[in-house]
Amino acid sequence: xxxxxxxxxxxxxxxxxxxxxxxxxxxxxxxxxxxxxxxxxxxxxxxxxxxxxxxxxxxxxxxxxxxxxxxxxxxxxxxxxxxxxxxxxxxxxxxxxxxxxxxxxxxxxxxxxxxxxxxxxxxxxxxxxxxxxxxxxxxxxxxxxxxxxxxxxxxxxxxxxxxxxxxxxxxxxxxxxxxxxxxxxxxxxxxxxxxxxxxxxxxxxxxxxxxxxxxxxxxxxxxxxxxxxxxxxxxxxxxxxxxxxxxxxxxxxxxxxxxxxxxxxxxxxxxxxxxxxxxxxxxxxxxxxxxxxxxxxxxxxxxxxxxxxxxxxxxxxxxxxxxxxxxxxxxxxxxxxxxxxxxxxxxxxxxxxxxxxxxxxxxxxxxxxxxxxxxx
Amino acid sequence: xxxxxxxxxxxxxxxxxxxxxxxxxxxxxxxxxxxxxxxxxxxxxxxxxxxxxxxxxxxxxxxxxxxxxxxxxxxxxxxxxxxxxxxxxxxxxxxxxxx
Numbered sequence: 001x002x003x004x005x006x007x008x009x010x011x012x013x014x015x016x017x018x019x020x021x022x023x024x025x026x027x028x029x030x031x032x033x034x035x036x037x038x039x040x041x042x043x044x045x046x047x048x049x050x051x052x053x054x055x056x057x058x059x060x061x062x063x064x065x066x067x068x069x070x071x072x073x074x075x076x077x078x079x080x081x082x083x084x085x086x087x088x089x090x091x092x093x094x095x096x097x098x099x100x101x102x103x104x105x106x107x108x109x110x111x112x113x114x115x116x117x118x119x120x121x122x123x124x125x126x127x128x129x130x131x132x133x134x135x136x137x138x139x140x141x142x143x144x145x146x147x148x149x150x151x152x153x154x155x156x157x158x159x160x161x162x163x164x165x166x167x168x169x170x171x172x173x174x175x176x177x178x179x180x181x182x183x184x185x186x187x188x189x190x191x192x193x194x195x196x197x198x199x200x201x202x203x204x205x206x207x208x209x210x211x212x213x214x215x216x217x218x219x220x221x222x223x224x225x226x227x228x229x230x231x232x233x234x235x236x237x238x239x240x241x242x243x244x245x246x247x248x249x250x251x252x253x254x255x256x257x258x259x260x261x262x263x264x265x266x267x268x269x270x271x272x273x274x275x276x277x278x279x280x281x282x283x284x285x286x287x288x289x290x291x292x293x294x295x296x297x298x299x300x301x302x303x304x305x306x307x308x309x310x311x312x313x314x315x316x317x318x319x320x321x322x323x324x325x326x327x328x329x330x331x332x333x334x335x336x337x338x339x340x341x342x343x344x345x346x347x348x349x350x351x352x353x354x355x356x357x358x359x360x361x362x363x364x365x366x367x368x369x370x371x372x373x374x375x376x
Numbered sequence: 377x378x379x380x381x382x383x384x385x386x387x388x389x390x391x392x393x394x395x396x397x398x399x400x401x402x403x404x405x406x407x408x409x410x411x412x413x414x415x416x417x418x419x420x421x422x423x424x425x426x427x428x429x430x431x432x433x434x435x436x437x438x439x440x441x442x443x444x445x446x447x448x449x450x451x452x453x454x455x456x457x458x459x460x461x462x463x464x465x466x467x468x469x470x471x472x473x474x475x
Contacts, residue, residue, distance in 0.1 A: 037442070039463060049386050063386070120443050130446075132423040132436025139440030139460075147415035148381045148389030151423075151437070174381050218434045219423040 007033040007081070009317050010097055010110035012088050012259060015043020016303045017295025018116035019071040020310030021317070025114075026078045028318035033108060034080050035099065037087045041075065042068040043118060044138065045303060047145040049173075050166055064303060091263035095290050112290050112317040115260050116310060119253040119274065119296035124158060127213040133220030137167040137250035144174040152246025156223045157181040158211050164250030165194035171248075172201055179242050182209040182225050184232070191348075212239070214247050223247050255297045263291050268362050273299030273355050279363040283333065284313035287366055292317050299359070301352055305343050312336045379419050396466035413459035413470060414440065414447050425449055425459065426472045449473060 011022045014036035022034040034041070048064025075082060083101065090098025095113065099106040121136040128134070133152060137159070143149045155176050157168045160183035168178045178198065186208050188195045195205055206225070212234065213224040227238040254275040257267055265278040266287035278286045278293045286293050294313040295306035312333060319329040344353035381389060393408040400417055407416035414437050417425065424434040425447045438446040442461035450471045451457040459470070 038461070120441075121439060123438075130433060130435060132425070132434050135437060136439050139437060142440045143415060143418060143437075144381065145387065147411050147419075148384075148387070149415045149419045150379050150381050151418050173385055175383070219436065 005107050006109040007031055008110070008321060009033070009112045009114065009314075010035060010108055011114045011116060011314075012036075012097070013043065013116035013118055013295070013297075014038070014041035014075075014082070014084075015116060015118050015295060015306065016045055016067070016071065017118075017297075017306040017310035017313070018043070018114065019075055020307045021114040021116060021292075021294055021314035022080045023071070023074050023078055024311045024314030025318045025323075026080045028315070028323040030314075030318045030321055030323050032078075032080045033083060033110070034075070035083045035086050035088055035097075035108070037085065039085050041072060041082060041084065044142075045071070047138075047141045048303065049145050049170065067303070067307075088259060091259060110290075112292065112321060113263070114284075114292045114294060114310070114313045114317055115263070115265075115278070115286075115297055116293070116295045116306075116313070117256040117259050117297050119300055120256050121249065122252045122254055122274075124211075124249050124251050126211055128215055128220070131214050131216055131220050132218065133216065133245055134214050134247045134249065137163050137248045138253075140246070140248050141167050141170060144170060150174050150176055152176060152220075152244070154179050154244045155246045155248055156211065156225070156242055156244045157248045157250060159183065159250035159252070160185075160188045160190055160195065160205055160207075161250060161252065162190035162194060163253075164248070165190045165198060167248060167250060168198050168203060169194065169201075172198070172203075176246070178203045179244050180225070181205045182211060183207050184210045184228060186230070210234070211247065215241075220245050220247055253296065253300045255300065257297060260286065260291070260293060260297065263288055265291055265293070266366055268359060270299060270355050270359060272351055273301075273359075277359075279359055279366060281363050282337065282360060283316040284309055285316060287363065289320075299352070299355060302343070305340060305352075308336050308339050308343065312340075379421055396464065398464055398466075398468040398470055400470045401472055407464045409466060410463045412440075413449070413451065413457075413462050413464050413468070415460075416464050417459065417470070424472070427474050429474045432474075448475065 008031040011018045011034045026032045045068035046065045086101040096107045096109045155178045214220050215222040223242045227235045255277040260278040267276045268279045284292045292313040294309040396409045405420045423436050435446045438444045440460045442458045447459045448456045450473050
C-alpha cells in the first residue's frame with residue numbers, strides 16, 4: 001500500500017479538538033493525518049474574538065483567534081500531515097476512510113481515528129424563516145468577524161445563550177444596531193456577564209418572548225415578536241413589530257454525528273448536550289474500539305473543553321498504539337481529566353458534567369449488554 | 377450598498393488583500409481574492425442568492441459553513457456551488473439558479 005493512503009491515526013476535523021488531538025498524538029510519535037474540508041484549519045476558533053473564560057491554564061483572557069494562531073503554529077512545527085479542502089465521506093469496516101479532494105476520491109486506511117467533526121446550528125421554524133436575512137448566529141459571526149461583512153444594519157437576536165449574547169455584542173462592535181434579544185425562557189440562558197454587557201449598551205433582553213414571523217418581500221424588513229407563557233402559549237395582545245433587516249437564530253447547536261453514525265459508533269440522545277452524539281468512555285473511546293471522539297461532536301460544550309477532550313483522545317489513541325507507557329498515560333490523562341472537571345464547575349458546568357456521567361453509564365451498559373450477547 | 381465593515385475595535389480587514397472583480401447576475405461586484413463568494417455578494421448588498429423551483433421563494437445565506445445549501449449558485453457554469461465555502465477568483469461569473 002502506498003504510504004500516503006495509510007496512516008496510524010486519522011483525525012477528522014481541524015477545529016480546537018482535532019488540532020489538539022493531532023498535536024498530542026504526533027508528539028508521542030504517532031504517524032498522524034489531519035483532515036478538514038475547509039481551506040484553512042482552526043474550525044470556528046478564528047471567528048471568536050472575545051476573551052475566553054476559565055482559569056489561565058485554559059487560556060482565559062486570551063481571544064479565541066489568538067488561541068487558534070498558537071495551535072496552528074504548533075501543527076506547523078509538528079510532523080502531522082494536514083489535508084485541507086478534503087471531505088471525509090465514508091468510513092468502511094476495515095477502518096478505511098473515503099476522502100474526496102479536488103474532484104478525486106482517495107482511500108485513507110487508519111489504525112485509529114479521532115472524530116472531531118464539530119457541530120451545526122439548530123434552525124428555528126416560524127413564518128418567514130426561509131427569507132434571506134434570517135441567518136444562524138454563527139453564520140453572522142463568520143461574516144462579521146472573519147470576512148468583515150455586516151449582513152444587516154438592524155438586528156433581532158433570537159436566543160440568549162452565550163452564542164446569542166456574544167454575537168449580539170459583536171454585531172454592535174461591527175457597527176450594527178441590535179434592536180432586541182428575545183428569549184423563550186423566563187431567564188437568560190447564557191452567562192449573566194454577557195447579558196449585562198449588552199444591556200449596558202441599551203439592548204433590551206426580552207424574556208418569555210419569541211419570534212412569530214419574519215416579514216418582507218425578497219428579504220427581511222420586519223420581525224414580529226410576542227410574549228409567551230411557561231407552556232409556550234403565545235399572548236397575541238403583546239405582539240409587536242420590529243423594523244429589522246436581520247433575524248439571527250441562536251437556539252443552540254447539535255453535534256455533527258453523521259460520520260460517527262456512518263462509522264457505526266453507537267449514538268445516544270442527550271438533549272442538554274445538543275441531541276444525538278456518539279457514546280464514549282472517559283478516555284474518549286467510542287463503542288467502536290478504533291474510533292475516538294472529541295469536542296462538540298462528543299456533546300456541545302466550549303472551545304476550552306474541546307481542546308482538553310482532543311488532547312485526551314489523541315493520547316488515548318497513542319496509548320492504544322503502544323506509543324507511551326501505561327504510567328505515563330495515566331499521569332497525563334489524570335491531569336486532563338482534572339482540567340475537564342474544573343471546566344465543568346458552576347451552574348452551567350454542573351449540568352454538562354452530569355450529562356457526561358450519564359453518557360459514561362450508558363456506554364458501560366452498552367458494552368455489558370453486548371458482551372453478554374457474545375458480540376462486539 | 378457596501379456592507380464592508382470599515383472600523384472595528386479589535387479587527388482589521390483590509391490589510392494586504394488583493395482586490396478583484398466578479399460578475400453576479402450580470403452586475404460587476406468588487407471582491408477580495410480568496411474570500412467566500414457569499415461574503416462578496418453580501419458585501420455588495422445582494423441578499424437573494426437563488427429562488428426555489430416550485431414556489432419561486434427567495435433564499436440567501438443561512439449557515440455560512442457549507443451545510444445548509446441555501447446559498448448555492450451557478451459559478452462559471454457549474455451549478456449548485458456552495459458560495460459560502462467557495463473562494464473568490466478574479467473574473468468569476470456567478471448566477472442565480474432555480475432549485
